[in-house]
Amino acid sequence: MSENYKFDTLSLHAGHIPDKETGSRAVPIYQTTSYVFNSTEEAASLYNMEVGGHLYTRISNPTVAALEQRLAALEGGASALACSSGMAAMHLVISAICSSGDHIVASSKMYGANINLLQHTMPRFGVNTDFVNPNDPEAIKKAIKPNTKLVFGEVIGNPGLDIMDVPEIAKICNSKNIPLVLDATFNTPYLMQPFKHGANIIVHSLTKWLGGHGIAIGGAVVNGGNFNWGDKDKFPTISGPHFALGGISFWEEFGPSALIAKIRAEGMYNFGPSLSPTNAFHLMQGIETLPLRMKKHIENTHSILDFLVKHEMVEWVKHPDLDTHPDHEVAKRILPKGSGSIVAFGIKGGREAGKAFIESVQLASHLANVGDAKTLLIHPGSTTHSHLSSEAMKEGGLTDDMIRLSVGLEDINDIKKDFERGFKAVKKLNK
Amino acid sequence: MIINFKGAKTYIGTGGKSLDNTKKTLCFLHGSGQNHLSFIQQARFFAYKGYSVIAPDMPGHGFSDGNPCKSIKENADWISDLLVKLKLKNVVVIGHSQGCLVALELNRILKSTLEALIFVAGSNEIPVNKFLLDLSKENPQKASQMMVTWGHGIDGDMSINKWPGHSHYGEGNNIMSMNKSTALRYDLHSCDDYSDGIDAAKNIKVPALAVLAKNDQMTPLKSGLKFVELIKNCETHTLDCGHFLPSERPMELNSIINSFLLKLK
Structure with a gap:
C-alpha cells in the first residue's frame, strides 16, 4: 500500500x-x-x-x-x-x-x-x-x-x-x-x-x-x-x-x-x-530527531529573544522573527515556522563588554560552530575578527559589540541564568 | 538522438550508443505520462550489451514536440512508421504499462520486423477510474503526483533506490512534468478506451515474455496473470515491487530480459 x-x-x-x-x-x-x-x-x-x-x-x-x-x-x-x-x-x-x-x-x-x-x-x-x-x-x-x-x-x-x-x-x-x-x-x-x-x-x-x-x-x-x-x-x-x-x-x-x-x-x-x-x-x-529539535530550537529562540530585547544590558537584538528586522515580512511569508535559531545581539559596552560576557558564561560554549543541540556563542570582535578595527568590522556588516548566539536545547531558564552571569560580569566591567 | 519525424522534433533515446540498424533492436515503449527516462537503467544497459536501442519519447512527451496521440492504435501507427523511417529490422518491442497496449497493437501491424514481445507491468486492458481521468484534465500535475505515489511500492514510500541518492517520487514527478500538459490526459483516455486487448493477445505468434509486479496498483497482478494466460507460451515472472518495475527492480528486470533475449534465435 x-x-x-x-x-x-x-x-x-x-x-x-x-x-x-x-x-x-x-x-x-x-x-x-x-x-x-x-x-x-x-x-x-x-x-x-x-x-x-x-x-x-x-x-x-x-x-x-x-x-x-x-x-x-x-x-x-x-x-x-x-x-x-x-x-x-x-x-x-x-x-x-x-x-x-x-x-x-x-x-x-x-x-x-x-x-x-x-x-x-x-x-x-x-x-x-x-x-x-x-x-x-x-x-x-x-x-x-x-x-x-x-x-x-x-x-x-x-x-x-x-x-x-x-x-x-x-x-x-x-x-x-x-x-x-x-x-x-x-x-x-x-x-x-x-x-x-x-x-x-x-x-x-x-x-x-x-x-x-x-x-x-x-x-x-x-x-x-x-x-x-x-x-x-x-x-x-x-x-x-x-x-x-x-x-x-x-x-x-x-x-x-x-x-x-x-x-x-x-x-x-x-x-x-x-x-x-x-x-x-x-x-x-x-536527522532522526530533526523535527523535535527544530521545534525546541525555535521555542527557545523566541523565549531568548524576548529575554534579550527586554534586558537592560542589551543594546540591540537582531533576528528575522523580530518585527524590527528589515526582512521580517519576507521571513513571515517564507519561514512561517520560524527563522532559525541564530541570534545576533550587542552588549552595552562595546568590544570589551562582549569579551567579558563570553568569558563569564559557563553553560554556553564558546566556539565557532552553529546548529549544535547545545547553546553556542562567539564574539567576533575578540576572536575571528579581532584583527580588524571597529570601522573595518562595520564595513563587513559586523559590530565590535556583537555576539553571535546559536540557541540550543537546554532548559530555557538555565540559558537565561547563564546569560545573567555574563551580564553581571559586564556590569562589573562597566563600573 | 533528435530527428524530424512527421514534421515534429522527435527524441529517441539510444542508451548512449549510436543507432545501428543492422543489429537486433530493442524498442522500449513508455507508459502513460512517462517518457524515455522510464528506462534509464534499461536503455544504457542493453545498448552497452551490443543491442541497438531505441526509447522514443512519444509525441508531446519528454523532449519530443508534437501533439500526443489520442488512441492506442494511433500510438502504434506512430511507432510502426518510426521503425520504417529508421529502417529497423529484427525488433523486440518492450512495453511498460500503456506501452504494453501499444505493443499488442504493434503485433497486429508489424509483420516480419517483430521478433519478440516483452510486457513489463502489463495487461490486455488498463481501465482508468473516472476520478483520475477527470483530474488529468483539471490538474495534470496533481494527477501525475498521485500516479507516482500509487505506482511505486514500498521503495517509493521509503525513498529506497537502487541508484544511490535518487528518489523515485522526486524523479517520477519531474519526469512526468517534462511532458505537454495534455499528454497524461490523452494517454489515460487511450488506455481506458482500448478494448481489443484480448484478441490482440490471443494473436501473438512471436515469443513473449511478461514481467509482472506483485504490488502493482496500476495494472494489478491479478489482471496481469489473466493477460498472460491469453498468450501462447508466454514466459512469466513476478517481482516483489510496484508498477514502476524498471526503476524499482532494474537489475532483476534486466537479468530476466537478458536471459529471454539470449534464447531468441
Whole structure:
C-alpha cells in the first residue's frame, strides 16, 4: 500500500528498510572502500552508469546513499549527493555547472568561506562573481549577464541573518533560464523547503542543525530536478557530450537527476570529497530527531529573544522573527515556522563588554560552530575578527559589540541564568 | 538522438550508443505520462550489451514536440512508421504499462520486423477510474503526483533506490512534468478506451515474455496473470515491487530480459 509519509516519519525512515539477511533496524555502517563484483559484466555496467549500484566509496556507499535518499525525501528533491562538508558541496555544484569564462551572481551577505571561494578562488579558474544585495531582486536581475550560469545565496544569511525573498528571486532565475542555488543550512527542510518556492538546487552543511550534535562534518547537494538543462550552448557539459562515458549527455540520459549524475561521475570521481560512512551514520542519527529539535530550537529562540530585547544590558537584538528586522515580512511569508535559531545581539559596552560576557558564561560554549543541540556563542570582535578595527568590522556588516548566539536545547531558564552571569560580569566591567 | 519525424522534433533515446540498424533492436515503449527516462537503467544497459536501442519519447512527451496521440492504435501507427523511417529490422518491442497496449497493437501491424514481445507491468486492458481521468484534465500535475505515489511500492514510500541518492517520487514527478500538459490526459483516455486487448493477445505468434509486479496498483497482478494466460507460451515472472518495475527492480528486470533475449534465435 502506497503512502505519502509525512516529514517526521521520513526523518526516521527514509532511505532505509531493514534488510532480510540481518534485520538490522538501524542503518548499517558499511565501512568499506569497495564492493565485490559478481562478474566483469556487472563491473562494466557500474562503470558505464548503465545501472545504479556501488563500485567505490569515493563515488557512493550504501550508508551514505541512505543519508542521500533521506535528504532527497525531506527536501522533495529528485536526488541528492552527500559529501565531506558544506563547502565541498558548494564547490561541487559550481564546478559541475561552470567552466572558465562563466559568471555567477551571488549574495553579498554570506558566510565568509562562501564569499572567499567565489571572490578569490574561482576567479583563478576563470569563473567570476558579481556580489549583490540579496534583498534586492532588481539588483540580482540587473547583474545577470549572458554568461551567468547560476545565482547563489543563503536562505538565511550568515552571520547577518538577511532573508532572501526566494520566490521572487526564483521567478527572475526562471525567466532567464538560470538555476537558483541556495545554501539552506540555517533553515533546514523542517523550516522551509526551497524547491516549493521555485529554487532548483540546495546545498547543506550537514554539520549544523541536520546533524545537530557537533560530532561530524558533512555536506550535501540536493537536486530539485526542476531545472531544464537542455540549452547546449549554456550548459554544454551537462546537456552536450561530456568527455566521460563516451560522450554522455547527462541531461538526455538522466533528465531530472542530470546534475547529481554529473557530480557523481565527475566531481566525486575527479575531486573526491567523499563522506565517510561512519559520519553519514552519525548525521542520520541527528536527522532522526530533526523535527523535535527544530521545534525546541525555535521555542527557545523566541523565549531568548524576548529575554534579550527586554534586558537592560542589551543594546540591540537582531533576528528575522523580530518585527524590527528589515526582512521580517519576507521571513513571515517564507519561514512561517520560524527563522532559525541564530541570534545576533550587542552588549552595552562595546568590544570589551562582549569579551567579558563570553568569558563569564559557563553553560554556553564558546566556539565557532552553529546548529549544535547545545547553546553556542562567539564574539567576533575578540576572536575571528579581532584583527580588524571597529570601522573595518562595520564595513563587513559586523559590530565590535556583537555576539553571535546559536540557541540550543537546554532548559530555557538555565540559558537565561547563564546569560545573567555574563551580564553581571559586564556590569562589573562597566563600573 | 533528435530527428524530424512527421514534421515534429522527435527524441529517441539510444542508451548512449549510436543507432545501428543492422543489429537486433530493442524498442522500449513508455507508459502513460512517462517518457524515455522510464528506462534509464534499461536503455544504457542493453545498448552497452551490443543491442541497438531505441526509447522514443512519444509525441508531446519528454523532449519530443508534437501533439500526443489520442488512441492506442494511433500510438502504434506512430511507432510502426518510426521503425520504417529508421529502417529497423529484427525488433523486440518492450512495453511498460500503456506501452504494453501499444505493443499488442504493434503485433497486429508489424509483420516480419517483430521478433519478440516483452510486457513489463502489463495487461490486455488498463481501465482508468473516472476520478483520475477527470483530474488529468483539471490538474495534470496533481494527477501525475498521485500516479507516482500509487505506482511505486514500498521503495517509493521509503525513498529506497537502487541508484544511490535518487528518489523515485522526486524523479517520477519531474519526469512526468517534462511532458505537454495534455499528454497524461490523452494517454489515460487511450488506455481506458482500448478494448481489443484480448484478441490482440490471443494473436501473438512471436515469443513473449511478461514481467509482472506483485504490488502493482496500476495494472494489478491479478489482471496481469489473466493477460498472460491469453498468450501462447508466454514466459512469466513476478517481482516483489510496484508498477514502476524498471526503476524499482532494474537489475532483476534486466537479468530476466537478458536471459529471454539470449534464447531468441
